[in-house]
Amino acid sequence: MYKGYLIDLDGTIYLGDEIIPAGKRFVERLQEEKIPFLFVTNNSSRTPEEVVRMLATKFSIQVTTDHVYTSAQATADYMDRLGKEKTVYWIGHEGIKQSLSAHGYSYEEKNPSFVVVGLDRELTYQKLSTASLAIQKGATFIGTNPDRNIPTHEGLMPSAGPSIAYLETATGQKATVIGKPEAIMMEGAVQRLGLDKQEVAMVGDNYETDILAGIHNDIPSILVLTGFTKKEQVPTLPEQPTHVLNSLDEWKL
Missing domain, CATH: 3.40.50.1000 (HAD superfamily/HAD-like)
Structure with a gap:
Protein backbone atom coordinates (compact mmCIF):
# COMPACT_ATOMS: atom_id res chain seq x y z
CA MET A 1 0.00 0.00 0.00
CA TYR A 2 2.87 2.39 0.79
CA LYS A 3 6.28 2.78 -0.83
CA GLY A 4 8.09 3.63 2.42
CA TYR A 5 7.62 3.73 6.18
CA LEU A 6 8.59 6.09 8.98
CA ILE A 7 8.77 4.00 12.14
CA ASP A 8 8.85 4.91 15.82
CA LEU A 9 11.04 2.85 18.17
CA ASP A 10 9.95 3.08 21.82
CA GLY A 11 6.66 1.25 22.20
CA THR A 12 6.60 0.15 18.56
CA ILE A 13 9.71 -2.01 18.00
CA TYR A 14 10.62 -2.52 21.64
CA LEU A 15 9.28 -1.61 25.08
CA GLY A 16 12.06 -0.68 27.47
CA ASP A 17 14.47 -3.62 27.37
CA GLU A 18 11.98 -6.03 25.83
CA ILE A 19 11.50 -6.65 22.11
CA ILE A 20 8.01 -6.40 20.62
CA PRO A 21 8.17 -9.52 18.42
CA ALA A 22 5.68 -8.23 15.83
CA GLY A 23 7.75 -5.04 15.49
CA LYS A 24 10.89 -7.04 14.76
CA ARG A 25 9.06 -9.17 12.22
CA PHE A 26 7.71 -6.02 10.55
CA VAL A 27 11.24 -4.65 10.06
CA GLU A 28 12.43 -7.99 8.69
CA ARG A 29 9.54 -8.09 6.22
CA LEU A 30 10.42 -4.59 5.00
CA GLN A 31 14.02 -5.68 4.50
CA GLU A 32 12.98 -8.82 2.63
CA GLU A 33 10.71 -6.81 0.32
CA LYS A 34 13.36 -4.06 -0.06
CA ILE A 35 10.87 -1.40 1.03
CA PRO A 36 12.64 1.75 2.32
CA PHE A 37 12.12 2.71 5.94
CA LEU A 38 13.47 5.16 8.48
CA PHE A 39 13.35 4.95 12.27
CA VAL A 40 12.13 8.40 13.31
CA THR A 41 12.71 8.74 17.03
CA ASN A 42 12.06 11.62 19.39
CA ASN A 43 14.64 10.18 21.79
CA SER A 44 17.56 12.60 21.53
CA SER A 45 19.77 10.84 24.06
CA ARG A 46 21.25 8.22 21.71
CA THR A 47 23.43 8.84 18.66
CA PRO A 48 22.44 7.08 15.41
CA GLU A 49 25.43 4.76 15.93
CA GLU A 50 24.18 3.90 19.42
CA VAL A 51 20.68 3.23 18.08
CA VAL A 52 22.09 0.84 15.47
CA ARG A 53 24.26 -0.92 18.06
CA MET A 54 21.40 -1.15 20.57
CA LEU A 55 19.03 -2.65 17.99
CA ALA A 56 21.66 -5.22 16.98
CA THR A 57 22.87 -6.28 20.43
CA LYS A 58 19.59 -6.18 22.37
CA PHE A 59 17.08 -7.14 19.73
CA SER A 60 19.01 -8.74 16.81
CA ILE A 61 17.72 -6.11 14.37
CA GLN A 62 20.38 -5.31 11.79
CA VAL A 63 20.21 -1.82 10.25
CA THR A 64 22.60 1.04 9.42
CA THR A 65 22.76 4.69 10.50
CA ASP A 66 21.03 5.54 7.21
CA HIS A 67 17.91 3.98 8.75
CA VAL A 68 17.93 6.34 11.75
CA TYR A 69 16.76 9.96 12.12
CA THR A 70 16.73 11.33 15.67
CA SER A 71 15.28 14.55 17.05
CA ALA A 72 18.85 15.62 17.84
CA GLN A 73 19.79 15.34 14.16
CA ALA A 74 16.68 17.26 13.16
CA THR A 75 17.51 19.91 15.77
CA ALA A 76 21.00 20.48 14.35
CA ASP A 77 19.56 20.70 10.81
CA TYR A 78 17.07 23.34 11.96
CA MET A 79 19.65 25.40 13.84
CA ASP A 80 21.86 25.52 10.75
CA ARG A 81 19.02 27.11 8.80
CA LEU A 82 18.77 29.97 11.30
CA ILE A 178 11.53 19.96 16.73
CA GLY A 179 10.39 16.37 17.17
CA LYS A 180 7.19 14.56 16.29
CA PRO A 181 4.47 15.72 15.72
CA GLU A 182 6.10 18.93 14.47
CA ALA A 183 6.61 19.60 10.75
CA ILE A 184 10.35 20.26 11.18
CA MET A 185 11.06 16.63 12.04
CA MET A 186 8.61 15.09 9.60
CA GLU A 187 9.66 17.10 6.56
CA GLY A 188 13.27 16.15 7.19
CA ALA A 189 12.34 12.47 7.53
CA VAL A 190 10.25 12.33 4.36
CA GLN A 191 13.01 14.12 2.47
CA ARG A 192 15.51 11.48 3.58
CA LEU A 193 13.28 8.71 2.19
CA GLY A 194 13.03 10.54 -1.12
CA LEU A 195 9.28 9.94 -1.43
CA ASP A 196 6.12 12.05 -1.43
CA LYS A 197 4.14 12.34 1.80
CA GLN A 198 1.22 10.29 0.50
CA GLU A 199 3.58 7.47 -0.49
CA VAL A 200 4.76 6.85 3.09
CA ALA A 201 3.11 5.91 6.37
CA MET A 202 4.04 6.98 9.89
CA VAL A 203 3.98 3.94 12.20
CA GLY A 204 3.89 4.39 15.97
CA ASP A 205 2.30 3.68 19.33
CA ASN A 206 1.86 7.24 20.62
CA TYR A 207 -1.14 9.17 19.32
CA GLU A 208 0.17 12.46 20.73
CA THR A 209 3.44 12.32 18.78
CA ASP A 210 3.59 9.59 16.11
CA ILE A 211 0.00 9.71 14.87
CA LEU A 212 -0.47 13.47 15.13
CA ALA A 213 2.79 13.76 13.18
CA GLY A 214 0.99 12.04 10.35
CA ILE A 215 -2.33 13.85 10.75
CA HIS A 216 -0.79 17.33 11.04
CA ASN A 217 1.57 16.81 8.11
CA ASP A 218 -0.72 15.04 5.60
CA ILE A 219 1.08 11.71 6.04
CA PRO A 220 -0.96 8.48 6.41
CA SER A 221 -0.65 7.00 9.90
CA ILE A 222 -0.67 3.54 11.44
CA LEU A 223 -1.37 3.37 15.18
CA VAL A 224 -0.15 0.16 16.77
CA LEU A 225 -1.53 -0.61 20.24
CA THR A 226 1.68 -1.96 21.80
CA GLY A 227 2.84 1.03 23.84
CA PHE A 228 1.59 4.46 24.88
CA THR A 229 -1.93 4.74 23.42
CA LYS A 230 -4.33 2.05 24.62
CA LYS A 231 -7.16 0.35 22.75
CA GLU A 232 -9.87 1.84 24.96
CA GLN A 233 -8.67 5.35 24.08
CA VAL A 234 -9.09 4.93 20.31
CA PRO A 235 -12.84 5.70 20.05
CA THR A 236 -12.35 9.02 21.88
CA LEU A 237 -9.37 10.28 19.86
CA PRO A 238 -10.14 13.72 18.36
CA GLU A 239 -8.94 12.69 14.89
CA GLN A 240 -8.67 9.06 13.88
CA PRO A 241 -5.46 7.47 12.54
CA THR A 242 -5.57 6.18 8.99
CA HIS A 243 -5.16 2.63 10.34
CA VAL A 244 -5.28 1.05 13.83
CA LEU A 245 -3.58 -2.29 14.57
CA ASN A 246 -3.36 -4.46 17.65
CA SER A 247 -0.04 -5.75 16.29
CA LEU A 248 2.17 -5.06 13.29
CA ASP A 249 1.70 -8.72 12.35
CA GLU A 250 -1.74 -7.61 11.10
CA TRP A 251 -0.22 -5.29 8.48
CA LYS A 252 0.12 -6.55 4.92
CA LEU A 253 2.85 -4.87 2.90
Whole structure:
Protein backbone atom coordinates (compact mmCIF):
# COMPACT_ATOMS: atom_id res chain seq x y z
CA MET A 1 0.00 0.00 0.00
CA TYR A 2 2.87 2.39 0.79
CA LYS A 3 6.28 2.78 -0.83
CA GLY A 4 8.09 3.63 2.42
CA TYR A 5 7.62 3.73 6.18
CA LEU A 6 8.59 6.09 8.98
CA ILE A 7 8.77 4.00 12.14
CA ASP A 8 8.85 4.91 15.82
CA LEU A 9 11.04 2.85 18.17
CA ASP A 10 9.95 3.08 21.82
CA GLY A 11 6.66 1.25 22.20
CA THR A 12 6.60 0.15 18.56
CA ILE A 13 9.71 -2.01 18.00
CA TYR A 14 10.62 -2.52 21.64
CA LEU A 15 9.28 -1.61 25.08
CA GLY A 16 12.06 -0.68 27.47
CA ASP A 17 14.47 -3.62 27.37
CA GLU A 18 11.98 -6.03 25.83
CA ILE A 19 11.50 -6.65 22.11
CA ILE A 20 8.01 -6.40 20.62
CA PRO A 21 8.17 -9.52 18.42
CA ALA A 22 5.68 -8.23 15.83
CA GLY A 23 7.75 -5.04 15.49
CA LYS A 24 10.89 -7.04 14.76
CA ARG A 25 9.06 -9.17 12.22
CA PHE A 26 7.71 -6.02 10.55
CA VAL A 27 11.24 -4.65 10.06
CA GLU A 28 12.43 -7.99 8.69
CA ARG A 29 9.54 -8.09 6.22
CA LEU A 30 10.42 -4.59 5.00
CA GLN A 31 14.02 -5.68 4.50
CA GLU A 32 12.98 -8.82 2.63
CA GLU A 33 10.71 -6.81 0.32
CA LYS A 34 13.36 -4.06 -0.06
CA ILE A 35 10.87 -1.40 1.03
CA PRO A 36 12.64 1.75 2.32
CA PHE A 37 12.12 2.71 5.94
CA LEU A 38 13.47 5.16 8.48
CA PHE A 39 13.35 4.95 12.27
CA VAL A 40 12.13 8.40 13.31
CA THR A 41 12.71 8.74 17.03
CA ASN A 42 12.06 11.62 19.39
CA ASN A 43 14.64 10.18 21.79
CA SER A 44 17.56 12.60 21.53
CA SER A 45 19.77 10.84 24.06
CA ARG A 46 21.25 8.22 21.71
CA THR A 47 23.43 8.84 18.66
CA PRO A 48 22.44 7.08 15.41
CA GLU A 49 25.43 4.76 15.93
CA GLU A 50 24.18 3.90 19.42
CA VAL A 51 20.68 3.23 18.08
CA VAL A 52 22.09 0.84 15.47
CA ARG A 53 24.26 -0.92 18.06
CA MET A 54 21.40 -1.15 20.57
CA LEU A 55 19.03 -2.65 17.99
CA ALA A 56 21.66 -5.22 16.98
CA THR A 57 22.87 -6.28 20.43
CA LYS A 58 19.59 -6.18 22.37
CA PHE A 59 17.08 -7.14 19.73
CA SER A 60 19.01 -8.74 16.81
CA ILE A 61 17.72 -6.11 14.37
CA GLN A 62 20.38 -5.31 11.79
CA VAL A 63 20.21 -1.82 10.25
CA THR A 64 22.60 1.04 9.42
CA THR A 65 22.76 4.69 10.50
CA ASP A 66 21.03 5.54 7.21
CA HIS A 67 17.91 3.98 8.75
CA VAL A 68 17.93 6.34 11.75
CA TYR A 69 16.76 9.96 12.12
CA THR A 70 16.73 11.33 15.67
CA SER A 71 15.28 14.55 17.05
CA ALA A 72 18.85 15.62 17.84
CA GLN A 73 19.79 15.34 14.16
CA ALA A 74 16.68 17.26 13.16
CA THR A 75 17.51 19.91 15.77
CA ALA A 76 21.00 20.48 14.35
CA ASP A 77 19.56 20.70 10.81
CA TYR A 78 17.07 23.34 11.96
CA MET A 79 19.65 25.40 13.84
CA ASP A 80 21.86 25.52 10.75
CA ARG A 81 19.02 27.11 8.80
CA LEU A 82 18.77 29.97 11.30
CA GLY A 83 22.34 31.07 10.56
CA LYS A 84 23.18 32.27 14.08
CA GLU A 85 26.50 32.08 15.93
CA LYS A 86 27.25 28.45 16.68
CA THR A 87 27.26 28.49 20.47
CA VAL A 88 24.82 26.40 22.47
CA TYR A 89 23.98 25.33 25.99
CA TRP A 90 22.37 21.91 25.95
CA ILE A 91 20.53 19.75 28.44
CA GLY A 92 20.71 16.13 27.34
CA HIS A 93 22.98 13.21 26.59
CA GLU A 94 25.47 12.07 23.95
CA GLY A 95 22.97 12.17 21.09
CA ILE A 96 22.55 15.94 21.39
CA LYS A 97 26.24 16.54 22.04
CA GLN A 98 27.36 14.55 18.99
CA SER A 99 24.79 15.96 16.59
CA LEU A 100 25.48 19.57 17.54
CA SER A 101 29.26 19.12 17.63
CA ALA A 102 29.20 17.47 14.20
CA HIS A 103 27.50 20.61 12.87
CA GLY A 104 30.18 22.86 14.38
CA TYR A 105 28.41 24.04 17.55
CA SER A 106 30.44 24.71 20.69
CA TYR A 107 29.20 24.38 24.26
CA GLU A 108 28.64 27.69 26.08
CA GLU A 109 26.97 28.29 29.44
CA LYS A 110 26.97 32.09 29.95
CA ASN A 111 25.90 33.68 26.66
CA PRO A 112 24.98 31.00 24.11
CA SER A 113 23.05 31.71 20.92
CA PHE A 114 20.89 28.63 21.58
CA VAL A 115 19.54 26.62 24.48
CA VAL A 116 18.62 23.05 23.48
CA VAL A 117 16.65 20.88 25.88
CA GLY A 118 16.21 17.14 25.48
CA LEU A 119 15.83 14.09 27.69
CA ASP A 120 18.37 14.19 30.55
CA ARG A 121 18.34 11.38 33.09
CA GLU A 122 20.82 13.34 35.21
CA LEU A 123 18.81 16.58 35.24
CA THR A 124 19.56 18.99 38.08
CA TYR A 125 18.24 22.31 39.30
CA GLN A 126 21.58 23.86 38.34
CA LYS A 127 21.21 22.76 34.72
CA LEU A 128 17.70 24.21 34.58
CA SER A 129 18.90 27.46 36.19
CA THR A 130 21.73 27.85 33.67
CA ALA A 131 19.31 27.28 30.80
CA SER A 132 16.77 29.69 32.28
CA LEU A 133 19.30 32.51 32.61
CA ALA A 134 20.56 32.01 29.05
CA ILE A 135 17.03 32.08 27.64
CA GLN A 136 16.28 35.27 29.57
CA LYS A 137 19.39 36.83 28.00
CA GLY A 138 18.03 36.13 24.53
CA ALA A 139 19.19 32.63 23.57
CA THR A 140 16.93 30.86 21.08
CA PHE A 141 15.04 28.24 23.09
CA ILE A 142 14.68 24.84 21.37
CA GLY A 143 13.14 21.61 22.64
CA THR A 144 14.18 18.44 20.88
CA ASN A 145 10.79 16.77 21.35
CA PRO A 146 7.49 17.27 23.21
CA ASP A 147 7.10 13.77 24.69
CA ARG A 148 5.75 13.77 28.21
CA ASN A 149 6.68 10.15 28.85
CA ILE A 150 8.77 7.21 27.70
CA PRO A 151 7.01 3.81 27.83
CA THR A 152 9.00 1.15 29.70
CA HIS A 153 8.18 -2.27 31.10
CA GLU A 154 7.92 -0.55 34.52
CA GLY A 155 5.50 2.11 33.33
CA LEU A 156 5.64 5.63 31.87
CA MET A 157 8.82 7.56 32.73
CA PRO A 158 9.36 11.34 32.28
CA SER A 159 10.74 12.45 28.92
CA ALA A 160 11.89 15.84 27.58
CA GLY A 161 8.47 17.51 27.61
CA PRO A 162 8.31 18.17 31.36
CA SER A 163 11.76 19.81 31.33
CA ILE A 164 10.77 22.04 28.39
CA ALA A 165 7.52 22.99 30.16
CA TYR A 166 9.46 23.84 33.34
CA LEU A 167 11.68 26.28 31.46
CA GLU A 168 8.75 27.76 29.54
CA THR A 169 7.09 28.51 32.88
CA ALA A 170 10.28 29.85 34.45
CA THR A 171 11.18 32.16 31.54
CA GLY A 172 7.84 33.04 30.00
CA GLN A 173 9.29 31.95 26.62
CA LYS A 174 7.82 29.26 24.36
CA ALA A 175 10.26 26.74 22.96
CA THR A 176 10.51 25.86 19.28
CA VAL A 177 9.89 22.12 19.41
CA ILE A 178 11.53 19.96 16.73
CA GLY A 179 10.39 16.37 17.17
CA LYS A 180 7.19 14.56 16.29
CA PRO A 181 4.47 15.72 15.72
CA GLU A 182 6.10 18.93 14.47
CA ALA A 183 6.61 19.60 10.75
CA ILE A 184 10.35 20.26 11.18
CA MET A 185 11.06 16.63 12.04
CA MET A 186 8.61 15.09 9.60
CA GLU A 187 9.66 17.10 6.56
CA GLY A 188 13.27 16.15 7.19
CA ALA A 189 12.34 12.47 7.53
CA VAL A 190 10.25 12.33 4.36
CA GLN A 191 13.01 14.12 2.47
CA ARG A 192 15.51 11.48 3.58
CA LEU A 193 13.28 8.71 2.19
CA GLY A 194 13.03 10.54 -1.12
CA LEU A 195 9.28 9.94 -1.43
CA ASP A 196 6.12 12.05 -1.43
CA LYS A 197 4.14 12.34 1.80
CA GLN A 198 1.22 10.29 0.50
CA GLU A 199 3.58 7.47 -0.49
CA VAL A 200 4.76 6.85 3.09
CA ALA A 201 3.11 5.91 6.37
CA MET A 202 4.04 6.98 9.89
CA VAL A 203 3.98 3.94 12.20
CA GLY A 204 3.89 4.39 15.97
CA ASP A 205 2.30 3.68 19.33
CA ASN A 206 1.86 7.24 20.62
CA TYR A 207 -1.14 9.17 19.32
CA GLU A 208 0.17 12.46 20.73
CA THR A 209 3.44 12.32 18.78
CA ASP A 210 3.59 9.59 16.11
CA ILE A 211 0.00 9.71 14.87
CA LEU A 212 -0.47 13.47 15.13
CA ALA A 213 2.79 13.76 13.18
CA GLY A 214 0.99 12.04 10.35
CA ILE A 215 -2.33 13.85 10.75
CA HIS A 216 -0.79 17.33 11.04
CA ASN A 217 1.57 16.81 8.11
CA ASP A 218 -0.72 15.04 5.60
CA ILE A 219 1.08 11.71 6.04
CA PRO A 220 -0.96 8.48 6.41
CA SER A 221 -0.65 7.00 9.90
CA ILE A 222 -0.67 3.54 11.44
CA LEU A 223 -1.37 3.37 15.18
CA VAL A 224 -0.15 0.16 16.77
CA LEU A 225 -1.53 -0.61 20.24
CA THR A 226 1.68 -1.96 21.80
CA GLY A 227 2.84 1.03 23.84
CA PHE A 228 1.59 4.46 24.88
CA THR A 229 -1.93 4.74 23.42
CA LYS A 230 -4.33 2.05 24.62
CA LYS A 231 -7.16 0.35 22.75
CA GLU A 232 -9.87 1.84 24.96
CA GLN A 233 -8.67 5.35 24.08
CA VAL A 234 -9.09 4.93 20.31
CA PRO A 235 -12.84 5.70 20.05
CA THR A 236 -12.35 9.02 21.88
CA LEU A 237 -9.37 10.28 19.86
CA PRO A 238 -10.14 13.72 18.36
CA GLU A 239 -8.94 12.69 14.89
CA GLN A 240 -8.67 9.06 13.88
CA PRO A 241 -5.46 7.47 12.54
CA THR A 242 -5.57 6.18 8.99
CA HIS A 243 -5.16 2.63 10.34
CA VAL A 244 -5.28 1.05 13.83
CA LEU A 245 -3.58 -2.29 14.57
CA ASN A 246 -3.36 -4.46 17.65
CA SER A 247 -0.04 -5.75 16.29
CA LEU A 248 2.17 -5.06 13.29
CA ASP A 249 1.70 -8.72 12.35
CA GLU A 250 -1.74 -7.61 11.10
CA TRP A 251 -0.22 -5.29 8.48
CA LYS A 252 0.12 -6.55 4.92
CA LEU A 253 2.85 -4.87 2.90
